[in-house]
Amino acid sequence: MGRVVITGTGIWSCLGQNPDDVRQSLFEGRSGIGTDEERREYGYRSILTGIVPQPELKGLLDRRLRAGMSQEAEYAFMASAQAFRNAGIDDDYLLKNEVGVIFGNDSSAKPVIETDQRMRQYKDSAMVGSGLIFQSMNSTVNMNMSTIFHLRGVNFTLSAACASGSHAIGIGYMMIQQGLQDMVLCGGAQETNYLSMASFDALSAFSVRMDEPAKASRPFDRDRDGLVPSGGAAALVLEDYDHAVRRGAHIIAEVCGYGFSSNGSGGISQPNSDASYLAMTRAMKAAGVGPDDIDYINAHATSTPQGDMFEAMALARLFEGRRALISSTKSMTGHECWMAGASEIVYCTLMMENGFVAPNINFENPDEYSAKLNIAAETVQTELRTILSNSFGFGGTNSALVIKKI
DSSP, X not given: OXXXXXXXXXXXXXXXXXXXXXXXXXXXXXXXXXXXXXXXXXXOSOOEEEOOOOOOOBTXXXXXXXXXXXXXXXXXXXXXXXXXXXXXXXXXXXXHXXXXXXXXXXXXXXXXXXXXXHHHHHSOGGXXXXXXXXXXXXXXXXXXXXXXXXXXXXXXXXXXXXXXXXXXXXXHHHHHHTTSOSXXXXXXXXXXXXXXXXXXXXXXXXXXXXXXXXXXXXXXXXXXXXXXXXXXXXXXXXXXXXHHHHTTOOOOEEXXXXXXXXXXXXXXXXXXXXXXXXXXXXXXHHXXXXXXXXXXXXXXXXXXXXXXXXXXXXXXXXXXTSSOEEEOTHHHHOBOGGGHHHHHHHHHHHHHHHTEEOOOTTOOSBOTTGGGSOBOSXXXXXXXXXXXXXXXXXXXXXXXXXXXXX
């Protein structure tokens, strides 16, 4: 089995629109959460969201290409262009070599709603236009990245709720490990427009701490009252180790373990500590490491009462009394949904490269479950050699990844 490394990363998030700015936000514990008045006008219960700027693609891509791009595809283009640049991959390389693409994405609501609005207004499908079909499909990110960057390898979307980005990296890792691809662009993307989250708001899962947006996302804190929706895109260039060495690439980290599980019981939104535990232990077994080898865990913890509780129970089974530091970067970003599993690996590589653990901000009072965990409420400067990152989603889909410093 081949070794798999990360040679490029890109990020477009509420913490910043490039790795350097995001690193600084993580180190300073700076929140990217604010409020969106369009949500109030639309009828949302909570108007909190991660504030992600819209890219300006005019001048970067021609109009024909832009017409088929959804909001999340635009975010993904910016992140992917950064990742390829970071990996030393130019257009000439992409034209001459086979590169795959696997992105996590589980919805594209805005163009679906816009299609319906035009049909109701004009009663004529000719008025819908040709671009909305390519924007509205879950595979909108893959089809656009493949076309724009001339990617001729494996090409599909992975839809697995809030574990989508993590599973995309896991499957890309397996493809390279088995010798099926030398290089795969992997990542996750999530739209942030107000049309995308109304049905989620209907679950009353969002925080309503609207008077203090930066304090609304409180993973593991006793007084958490729900998550904050967010989004953007993250991209990673995964590559066969020998291939990377031959071309003289800078190696950021090694992906050395992928674990997965499904809850298989309970309600569709009900978390499960046993299944979370199984995903983590599988990832560590694949990586050849145990709980004592882990320096840091980037928890899935979204700031919901039940989700954080069940993850804390699973984490305590493995890490109570051990040295591993734990934090949830969602305290700063909110829940980046389909993107989160990929963005959090980018965040982990930034911490690994720069020797620090980002804080779990707003962790003021532990509950009975989080009190058993070694949660970093402040930035901790320390060497990180082995990191575990968790991602769990609706429908009981669970993913865990282990990365190591080389």
